[in-house]
Amino acid sequence: MLLLILRRLFWMIPTLVIISIISFAIIQLPPGDYLTSYIAALAESGETVDEEQIEALRMRYALDQPVYVQYFRWIAGMLQGDMGMSFEWNRPVTDLIGERILLTTIISIVTLLVTWGIAVPIGIYSAVKQYSIGDYAVTFIGFIGLATPNFLLALVCMYIGYAVFDVSAGGLFSAAYQNAPWSLAKLWDLFSHIWIPVLVIGTSGTAGMIRVMRGNLLDELRKQYVLTARAKGVHRVKLILKYPVRIALNPMISTIGWVLPSIVSGATITAVVLGLPTTGPLLLRALMNQDMYLAGSMVMMLSLLTVIGTLISDLLLLWLDPRIRYEEQG
Numbered sequence: 007m008l009l010l011i012l013r014r015l016f017w018m019i020p021t022l023v024i025i026s027i028i029s030f031a032i033i034q035l036p037p038g039d040y041l042t043s044y045i046a047a048l049a050e051s052g053e054t055v056d057e058e059q060i061e062a063l064r065m066r067y068a069l070d071q072p073v074y075v076q077y078f079r080w081i082a083g084m085l086q087g088d089m090g091m092s093f094e095w096n097r098p099v100t101d102l103i104g105e106r107i108l109l110t111t112i113i114s115i116v117t118l119l120v121t122w123g124i125a126v127p128i129g130i131y132s133a134v135k136q137y138s139i140g141d142y143a144v145t146f147i148g149f150i151g152l153a154t155p156n157f158l159l160a161l162v163c164m165y166i167g168y169a170v171f172d173v174s175a176g177g178l179f180s181a182a183y184q185n186a187p188w189s190l191a192k193l194w195d196l197f198s199h200i201w202i203p204v205l206v207i208g209t210s211g212t213a214g215m216i217r218v219m220r221g222n223l224l225d226e227l228r229k230q231y232v233l234t235a236r237a238k239g240v241h242r243v244k245l246i247l248k249y250p251v252r253i254a255l256n257p258m259i260s261t262i263g264w265v266l267p268s269i270v271s272g273a274t275i276t277a278v279v280l281g282l283p284t285t286g287p288l289l290l291r292a293l294m295n296q297d298m299y300l301a302g303s304m305v306m307m308l309s310l311l312t313v314i315g316t317l318i319s320d321l322l323l324l325w326l327d328p329r330i331r332y333e334e335q336g
Contacts (some may be wrong), residue, residue, distance in 0.1 A: 010320075010324075011317070011321070014317050014320070015317075018313050018317075021313060022306070022309060022310060022313065025305075025306070025309040026077075026081060026302075026306055026309075027077070029302055029305040029306060029309070030073075030076075030077050030080065030298075030302055031073075033293070033296065033298055033301050033302055033305075034073055034298070036296060041060055041063060041064055041069060041093075043295055043296060045060065076298070080298070080299060080302060084303065084306065087100075088100075089103075089299060089300075089303040090298075090299030090300075090303065091299060092292070092297055092299060092300040093295070093296075093297045093298065093299070093300075094291070094292070094295050094297045094300070095297075095300070099299050099300050099303045102288065102300060103285060103288075103303070103304065103307070105283075106283055106284055106285045106288055107285060109178060109196075109282070109283055109284055110284040110285045110286070112196070112200070113178075113200060113203050113204065113207070113282070113284065116200060116204050117203075117204045117207050117208045117211070120204055120208050120212075121208045121211045121212045121215060122215070122258075124208075124212050124216075125211075125212045125215035125216045125219060126215075126219055126255075126258075128144055128216050128219075129215065129216045129217075129218070129219025129220045129223065129254075130219065130223060130246070130251060131144070132144045132145070132216065132219075132220040133219070133220045133221075133223035133224045133227065133254075134223075134227075134246065136224065144216060144220075145217075147213070148213040148214075148216050148217055149213070150213075151209045151210055151212065151213025151214075152210055152213045152214055152217075154209065154210070156206050156207060156209065156210055156273055156275070156276045157275045157276050157278075157279045159205075159206050159209055160202075160206045160276050160279040160280050161279060163202050163205070163206060164176060164279075164280070167202070176279075176280050176281040176282075177199065177280070177281050177282070177283075178196055178199050178200060178203070178282060178283065179192065179195055179196060179199060180195050180199070182195075183195045183196075202280070203276070203277075203280055203282060206273075206276055206280070207273045207276055215258060218257055218258060219254060219255075219258065222253070222254035222255075222256070222257060223250055223251065223254040225254075226249070226250035226251075226253050226254050227246075227250055229250075231249070232245065232249075232250055252326055255326065256323060256326065259319055259322045259323055259326060260319050260323060261319070262315050262318055262319040262322065264312070264315065273286065274286035274287060274289065274290050278290070285304065288300070288304070289301065289304045289305075292304065
């Protein structure tokens with residue numbers, strides 16, 4: 007086990023180096039840079055462009071240097087804990103990300119817990135009661151959840167909130183707590199508003215996870231070891247939960263590598279529609295404006311979390327499925 011962890015950690019280094027090069031190159035692909043977009047925006051608004059100020063900004067952010075110099079300057083700063091300055095916001099990238107990472111983490115973790123808490127029991131019931139009325143009802147609702155885009159569901163919730171309940175379905179805080187310091191009252195206000203984002207973001211994930219759990223458990227329930235245990239008189243609940251459910255969870259456990267980056271990026275389009283102050287819209291805006299340091303740092307953070315999440319998934323699978331442990335030892 008220790009050798010496996012060390013080997014995976016070793017391969018993380020070249021993986022992240024390659025990802026950093028590709029990410030930086032993709033961000034640099036569009037013609038021009040942030041200052042080009044800034045000059046164009048000033049010209050469209052009728053404001054005059056101060057060439058000396060533009061040149062000073064270009065030298066300050068090393069935009070007058072070759073691309074490889076900009077890349078090594080960015081990587082060197084990141085290794086020292088300095089992600090650089092955001093062009094658009096003129097603030098350190100760490101401050102911008104730090105302001106939004108807490109709310110993004112809260113929304114994503116609550117959504118994950120609700121999704122798993124609903125999907126796993128319903129998936130087990132749907133597989134055990136195959137072709138029952140409950141199974142058909144769950145399947146029908148699941149297909150609707152998979153077919154409905156999250157941003158469309160967000161618009162529907164916002165309309166119902168305004169038209170029926172006369173409340174705002176956007177944002178995470180009431181107007182009184184929008185800029186207030188953290189307190190128990192603000193925390194309670196947050197959890198009173200968070201259920202709409204959780205409902206919207208978790209709908210498609212819950213529906214898809216139910217289908218995955220149902221399909222995998224149905225395959226396991228038809229295998230010989232289950233039929234043998236049933237013939238020996240093993241209790242039905244113990245028979246289902248001891249091995250078939252554990253093995254059916256494998257595909258869901260293996261997706262933890264995608265869960266960690268989604269905690270940071272969030273559902274970007276849904277967050278834009280609902281006006282959520284999370285990191286997803288910040289990343290989208292940085293990419294659109296070619297804010298190199300902000301966009302590159304967030305992409306690298308997502309890549310690092312993906313690699314770490316994949317390692318966690320592999321370790322959990324080794325613990326959950328004895329067959330994988332045996333093959334690893336072999």
